[in-house]
Amino acid sequence: MTTPNADAIAAVIPPNPPWRELYPATPLEGYLSYYLSDDLSRLPVRAVTLVRNNKADPNLETKTYGLFSTCGHGMRASIVKHRYGVIFFLTRRGGRRVLTGYYRLRWYTLGAPNDVPPDYALAADVIRFVNPPIEISELPPKPRRVVDKWFRVFKHVDAETTAALLAAFNRRKDRSNEHVAEIDRLERFSRGRTGYRYVGRKQAQPFNWELAGMYLAATSSETTPPTRASTSSPTNEWVCAACDVVSVNKARLKRCPECGAMNSLRAVPRDK
Numbered sequence: 001m002t003t004p005n006a007d008a009i010a011a012v013i014p015p016n017p018p019w020r021e022l023y024p025a026t027p028l029e030g031y032l033s034y035y036l037s038d039d040l041s042r043l044p045v046r047a048v049t050l051v052r053n054n055k056a057d058p059n060l061e062t063k064t065y066g067l068f069s070t071c072g073h074g075m076r077a078s079i080v081k082h083r084y085g086v087i088f089f090l091t092r093r094g095g096r097r098v099l100t101g102y103y104r105l106r107w108y109t110l111g112a113p114n115d116v117p118p119d120y121a122l123a124a125d126v127i128r129f130v131n132p133p134i135e136i137s138e139l140p141p142k143p144r145r146v147v148d149k150w151f152r153v154f155k156h157v158d159a160e161t162t163a164a165l166l167a168a169f170n171r172r173k174d175r176s177n178e179h180v181a182e183i184d185r186l187e188r189f190s191r192g193r194t195g196y197r198y199v200g201r202k203q204a205q206p207f208n209w210e211l212a213g214m215y216l217a218a219t220s221s222e223t224t225p226p227t228r229a230s231t232s233s234p235t236n237e238w239v240c241a242a243c244d245v246v247s248v249n250k251a252r253l254k255r256c257p258e259c260g261a262m263n264s265l266r267a268v269p270r271d272k
Contacts, residue, residue: 012213014123019107024085027159031075034153037091044091044100044133045179048186053250054198058089060180061207066111067121067215070231070252075154076120080108088165101129102169112263129179130172200249202257218262233267240264
């Protein structure tokens with residue numbers, strides 16, 4: 001018999017509301033998405049321990065992207081608008097960019113409805129992360145040229161490139177469970193030394209569907225006026241509209257580390 005808490009957690013997991021079907025267009029197209037990986041790990045997982053910039057995405061624990069973070073909001077808006085079906089992830093290891101995994105997207109929901117433009121969170125029904133990662137030089141010539149052409153954070157890829165990248169990943173053994181276990185190890189390492197799994201967020205608990213419920217509830221109760229909210233600050237400082245406390249982080253967090261208010265942080269400008 002499930003507990004009320006378990007029932008509440010299950011209620012926010014896709015396909016339950018507020019999640020909606022994405023219905024990706026065919027043939028599948030997608031995006032390349034670059035993320036910072038953790039130097040303390042042998043696996044190319046996201047930067048859990050990076051000081052004042054610890055990362056929530058790609059969030060393999062919930063198979064979501066953008067639910068707990070604000071980075072890449074332009075990509076997510078484009079995915080929802082055009083019904084793109086895949087995100088391929090890259091990071092830097094050994095001084096070069098490598099491909100580490102992908103999400104097959106199926107659901108989306110509003111992440112911060114009063115941001116301008118509106119932000120979205122995405123959820124996958126299938127993820128596949130590999131180890132060792134795929135070297136760009138291993139790809140066939142045409143997708144290699146597409147992937148190897150430099151981009152900063154994200155880049156759209158057409159149907160032909162999407163199919164080639166999916167084929168390259170699907171020839172490799174899925175090691176997503178090892179990636180998830182390594183994220184947990186790094187979080188516990190951080191908590192043992194700082195008191196928090198994510199010190200910049202003042203967050204002691206892992207990312208999971210229980211925490212996701214808090215974020216999803218905020219999207220349906222948003223009362224702030226529409227705001228063109230930046231995801232970066234020239235000072236790396238953010239002031240909370242709810243508690244007026246200034247926090248320091250490279251990217252804007254969805255949740256204030258001090259009071260827990262959602263979508264309340266605004267960039268602190270440089271002194272004129």
